[in-house]
Amino acid sequence: MSQGPDETVMNFWDEVITDMEATAAEYRDNGWDVIEVHPGDVTPLPPDHERFGLDILVPDDEFDTVSEAVETEGTSFDSFEVFRASTGGTVFLVVAVEDKNSGQVVLVPAFYAVREASDTLAGVRERDELPINLRPLSVDEVVAFEPADPGPLLPPGEK
Incomplete structure (x- = not known):
């Protein structure tokens, strides 16, 4: 049973949020909304789940x-x-989902423990996709982003 992220992971997570804010500032400086x-919370969901991929509560x-x-x-x-980093068996991400026509970008930070995401990662290898599902506290609505290439979302050296 998982006991949640350890202090090292949480410290690195703080750095990821700082990096997201810096990335946001760069996008804004370049005219993006x-x-x-x-x-x-971020939960890797296995392929047999209705929302396979990274389930991200916002x-x-x-x-x-x-x-x-x-x-x-x-x-x-x-x-x-x-933007990806990995330490101690945990992958940290900042995903920029862009709409170049409107000049809008959604910045989504996430992390997952590779060991706890093994079923999800096996599903990525089978399907060649890793959806990013944003949802509010209720699960009634979900916004899903599906990168054409899931490789950058995987642990370094995979795929």
Whole structure:
């Protein structure tokens, strides 16, 4: 049974959030409209789950902002930049999901323990996809982003 992230992981997570904020500032300096999300929990879900991939719980107001941006006519969040680091068997990510036409970007920080995500990672190898599912506390709504290439989301050296 998992006991949650240890102190080293949480310290590194603080650095990831700082990196996301710096990335947001760079995007803004380049004229992008930036939406930052601040996950409350990240759970890797296996392929037999209805929401396979990374399940990311975000505050309701941030979910509403992302949902509205995605549902806006003419938007297409289909370009991805992934910033990845790995330490102590944990992969840390900042995923930038871009809509180049509207100049909007959603920044999603996440992390997962490789050992605890083994079923999810096996599913990625089978399906060649790793959806990123943002959801509010209720599971009634989900915004899913699906990078064309899941490789940058995997532990370094995989795929």
